[in-house]
Amino acid sequence: MNAPADADARRAIAPVICYPTEALPGPDMALLTAARQTLTKVGEVTVPPREARCFEVPAGHFFRITSIEAPQVGDLNLHNAADPTERFYSGKARALHGTHLSTGDRMWSSFPHLRPLATITHDTLDWYGIDDFGGSVHDVIGTRCDPYTHALLSDGAQYHHCCHSNLTRSLAAHLGLPRADAEPLVHDVLNVFMCTGFTRDTGQYFMKASPVRPGDYLEFFAEIDLLGNLSACPGGDCGSEHSSDFAPCAPLLVEVFRPAVDSLAGWSPPSVNTYDRSHGP
Numbered sequence: 001m002n003a004p005a006d007a008d009a010r011r012a013i014a015p016v017i018c019y020p021t022e023a024l025p026g027p028d029m030a031l032l033t034a035a036r037q038t039l040t041k042v043g044e045v046t047v048p049p050r051e052a053r054c055f056e057v058p059a060g061h062f063f064r065i066t067s068i069e070a071p072q073v074g075d076l077n078l079h080n081a082a083d084p085t086e087r088f089y090s091g092k093a094r095a096l097h098g099t100h101l102s103t104g105d106r107m108w109s110s111f112p113h114l115r116p117l118a119t120i121t122h123d124t125l126d127w128y129g130i131d132d133f134g135g136s137v138h139d140v141i142g143t144r145c146d147p148y149t150h151a152l153l154s155d156g157a158q159y160h161h162c163c164h165s166n167l168t169r170s171l172a173a174h175l176g177l178p179r180a181d182a183e184p185l186v187h188d189v190l191n192v193f194m195c196t197g198f199t200r201d202t203g204q205y206f207m208k209a210s211p212v213r214p215g216d217y218l219e220f221f222a223e224i225d226l227l228g229n230l231s232a233c234p235g236g237d238c239g240s241e242h243s244s245d246f247a248p249c250a251p252l253l254v255e256v257f258r259p260a261v262d263s264l265a266g267w268s269p270p271s272v273n274t275y276d277r278s279h280g281p
């Protein structure tokens with residue numbers, strides 16, 4: 001279409017932030033920063049390459065996802081441990097905090113709950129910022145690699161170790177459900193350590209080799225009792241391709257920590273959202 005005469009003026013309108021976060025109930029980062037100095041490790045799970053594993057984190061505990069052995073991306077699902085239908089809402093986290101999450105950002109839950117499941121308390125990759133391609137780490141833009149998109153793009157090819165399938169198998173095993181019943185509970189992820197963005201010219205989703213190195217970690221505070229599910233993406237560091245067995249792939253370590261008893265004085269788990277759910281008269 002031909003641009004209208006005032007096209008430049010229309011484009012020159014300054015953007016407005018959709019969801020200013022000043023009014024958002026924020027975490028007490030001073031309290032959490034002090035509490036994380038008192039941690040005692042109480043459990044760990046190693047996620048094998050091209051597989052997923054579940055883990056549970058009691059409210060008021062911390063958990064860390066650490067790169068071990070080689071650079072590796074992880075696809076994280078979070079559920080309310082008492083009700084797995086309350087789960088991480090990646091799109092709302094994106095709308096509130098931006099395309100990539102880091103320290104102080106929160107993992108919000110699905111409707112009608114919409115409350116923080118977890119708060120990010122430490123990120124050893126927070127130095128990365130936004131690179132010259134528009135890329136950054138820990139995105140909430142890329143959903144998760146899945147066998148359906150792979151079949152669409154690869155002439156019907158069947159691949160069974162996409163993060164979606166890994167998360168489905170691991171959740172089914174953990175909850176004792178048939179895979180067909182567990183699959184609808186799997187949801188869009190936090191792409192831990194993944195380096196992604198949108199190309200400036202075509203707006204396409206891109207990935208590039210993650211800057212993560214063994215020893216780097218992302219740490220969370222569990223705001224309620226959590227069921228976590230983490231997949232070690234078949235894309236490895238996601239520097240070349242995913243949805244295949246070609247990329248070098250490494251395990252990921254999940255560790256759970258308990259803070260000192262008196263370190264969380266004044267904190268309590270967030271209640272569910274206060275909207276009355278009537279949707280009007």
Ligand SMILES: [Zn+2]
Binds near residue numbers: 075144164232
């Ligand atoms: Zn993946």
